[in-house]
Amino acid sequence: MKSILVFDVGGSSIKCGVWKDEQLSELKSRKTPATWEEMKAVFLDVKNELDDELQGVAISIPGAVNVNEGVIYGTSAIPYIHRFPIKKELNELFGLKVTIQNDANCAALAEVWKGNAADVANSAFLIIGSGIGGAIVINKKLVPGSHLFGGEFGYMVIDQRNGHTLSEMGSPVTMAQQFTKKQNDQKNYEGTDVFALAQAQNEQAIKSVETLYNALSIGIFNLAVSFDPDKILIGGGISRRPDLITELQKRFKTLVVDKHADGLNTQIVSCKYLAESNMIGAVYQFELEK
Incomplete structure (x- = not known):
């Protein structure tokens, strides 16, 4: 063969x-x-x-x-x-x-073909790294959009007060850069460092992680009410975190209740492949x- x-x-x-x-x-x-x-x-x-x-x-x-x-x-x-x-x-x-x-x-295609979106028709993807990319899949087919911006969820404006986008607020790389700047202690922190410090009850790290999770949850909610997919899948290195999906689901459900989006029951899962x-x-x- x-x-x-x-x-x-x-x-x-x-x-x-x-x-x-x-x-x-x-x-x-x-x-x-x-x-x-x-x-x-x-x-x-x-x-x-x-x-x-x-x-x-x-x-x-x-x-x-x-x-x-x-x-x-x-x-x-x-x-x-x-x-x-x-x-x-x-x-x-x-x-x-x-x-x-x-x-x-x-x-996204890997998940649709052999991964965690193989069992559904409609799915959306957030691929999280230094920025946030993504994809939309309807009836098992990619939807690139009229201007090839289908799935460019990183451009989504999350905070209207300062114009910050999902890539700026939901990326662990950006989170680490901002944390490093605020600490101003001559150290260069990475995303894993900030998560570890948050677990150790560092107040600034807790705020940084909360900001990231909240931004991702808002982005997920916006995707859910825009496309109503069966699943929203999270990819990138951060998807290895064992608490990530639980945290996102919790915040997503809070938004569903707060915004009266009754019946919205989109599954949030991690990607199978990294x-x-x-x-x-x-x-x-x-x-x-x-």
């Missing part, structure tokens, strides 16, 4: 592997290069290292990916991948069928286009 070469392109690294016999193997990582020509060289190096007979290449990549045009719009941490026929160049580079899809969309979600979703995109 032929294999699929899979890439997950990120701002700092490119993960790569092979999909064969319904699983990923030969996983490795390369540093994201500084130019498009260097990135193409990395792609070819990885392909040439393989003994597998390939049927195609599946790529998860940041930015507003227009699947039909084969062009990436918007902005990302990799400025040189935007606004040219990138899919056409990749087809020519590999001499194989190539598919591309936005990374957050790939994370590190490999983008690659698995990229494979599903390939299968959908095949």
Whole structure:
């Protein structure tokens, strides 16, 4: 059986592997290069290292990916991948069928295909990292929107007083940066540090964690009343926290009561896949286009 070469392109690294016999193997990582020509060289190096007979290449990549045009719009941490026929160049580079899809969309597709959204028709996703991406799935299909902003929930304005968005208030990375600034003690805190200090009853850390949870809960409530999905799934490193879903569900239920949204019973669950979600979703995109 032929294999699929899979890439997950990120701002700092490119993960790569092979999909064969319904699983990923030969996983490795390369540093994201500084130019498009260097990135193409990395792609070819990885392909040439393989003994597998390939049927195609599946790529998860940041930015507003227009699947039909084969062009990436918007902005990302990799400025040189935007606004040219990138899919056409990749087809020519590999001499194989190539598919591309936005990374957050790939994370969602992995869950729809083989994960915790496989049992429902309608779902929404919050992929939480340094910012917040997401996806909307209706009747098992991605909804990219008229301007490719479908699922860009990080832009959602949560606090009207200061204009703060969900990405600014619901990201553990941003939380840690703000906590570091307030502490002003020459230490550089990470999100895990703030959570640990909150558990140790540090007053400022407790406030920071409460702000993050409340912002995420408001975002989830807004998604629930906007799309009424069966499930809202939470991805990203923070989804490993054992108390996360409990905290979000508690705050979500409070909002449902306070805002008289009787009957709104959206399930909030974590994603099944984490590190490999983008690659698995990229494979599903390939299968959908095949």
